[in-house]
Amino acid sequence: MRRTSFLKIIAALACAGLLPSVHAQGAVDKQLSSQPFTIVAPFPPGGPVDTLSRILATGLAERYKQPAVVDNRAGASGNIGIDLVKRAAPTGHTLLVVPAGNLTINPTLMPKLGYSVEADFATVASLAKAPNVLAVNPSVPARTVAELVALSRAKPDSISYASPGVGSGLHLAGELFKQQSGADILHVAYKGSAPGLNDVLGGTVPMILGNLPALLPHIQSGKLRPLAVTDPTRASALPDVPTLAEAGVPGVAVTSWYGVVAPRQTPAPVLAQLARDITQIFNAPATKAQLEKQGLYVWITTGPAFGELIRKEAATWAPIIKSRKIEPQ
Incomplete structure (x- = not known):
């Protein structure tokens, strides 16, 4: 193709709004470079939310030559940090990193939550996912899911499982x-998660459903016996452990994931640029390798597609919460 023809096509696409103009892109870059970033992690340091927040902060600081700090605002099941971002200026400089439950479960579980995912936040991108593992204390005689189910039926009320709430x-x-x-x-x-895991390791509670990053060191040391993963596919860190579907229990494809949202009125061009930044930051080979060692796998879905993912998962959990009459305590 001749160079003049190529330039004419590019110009036509830009005029049709199919390509961002250099001026518009420059304005977005200038805005995002204008002040420091705050990445709110609404849980204590040390977990996956904190890890992902720090990777994001480092990447944005390098990209925009501005300080980027992680603000661990723990408390009230994440609601303290969530409320902080809800009220922040919608410039793209204050972002929230949260696990799926705060976006897909809590709105049904807690009617008086104090925020609406759709009304108060704009979706930016998912970041990573972590398979969940069904594991038991080695003192439990079951070595497969089928044996665990049979044991629980033969001795009712003998098998309990720990959860973080x-x-x-x-x-x-x-x-x-x-x-x-x-x-x-x-x-x-x-x-x-920590107190429940400690009781399973100590043998007080025989079984746990937990995130792979938290359970992996104890599985590797032999202090936990993994029976299955709840992800649709096997975890690369546990290649010999079957999925629940492979173990004969279909319909339990539950994966923990983490994502980023911004205050609702954040401009669309800013959200789009942040999504591109996140994709580049988290797809860096060194970052992917770092996370995979911890049992986290980069998993990027951006913009409206991320919003649709949240809506679909919320619709999946709502009937389970209602039918099992689960209420917050």
Whole structure:
């Protein structure tokens, strides 16, 4: 193609709004370069939300030559940090990194939540996902999911499972497993993942449904025995562990994921640029390798598609919450 013809096509696409103009792109870059960034992580340091927030902060700081800090605003099941971002100026400089449950479960579980995902936030992108693992203390005689289900039926109320709280994604995954497998298991709710995991490691509670990043070190050391993963596909970190579907329990494809949202009125061009930045930051080979060592896998969905993902997952959890009469405690 001749150079003049190519330039005419590019110009026509720009006039039709199919390509961003150099001027518009320059304005977005200038705006995002104008002040520091705050990445709000509404949970304590040390977990996946904190890890992903720090990667995002580092990437934005390098891209825009501005400071980018992570603000760990823990409390009220993440609602303190969420409210902070809800009220922030919609410039693209204050972003929220959250797990799926805050966007897909809590709006149904907590009618008086204080925020609406659609009314108060603009979707930017998902970041990563982490398979969930069904694991037991090695003292439990079951070595397969089928053996666990049979054991729970033979000895009712003998098998309980730990979760990080009533209405958490892992609690609902347990209820879905119970429904689909017919297992006779009891739910034991904790205030967070760590205390529940400690009790399973100590043998007080025999079973746990947990995120792979939290359970992986204990699986590798032999302190936990993995029976299945709840992801639709096997985890590369646990290639010999079957999915629940492979283990004979279909319909429990539950994956923990994490994403970024911004205040609702953030301009569309800014959201689009942030989505492109996130895609570049998290798809860097070194970043992907770093996260995979922790059991996290880069998983990018941006803009309206990310919003649709949230809506579909919320619609999946709502009937389970209502039918099982799950209420916050």
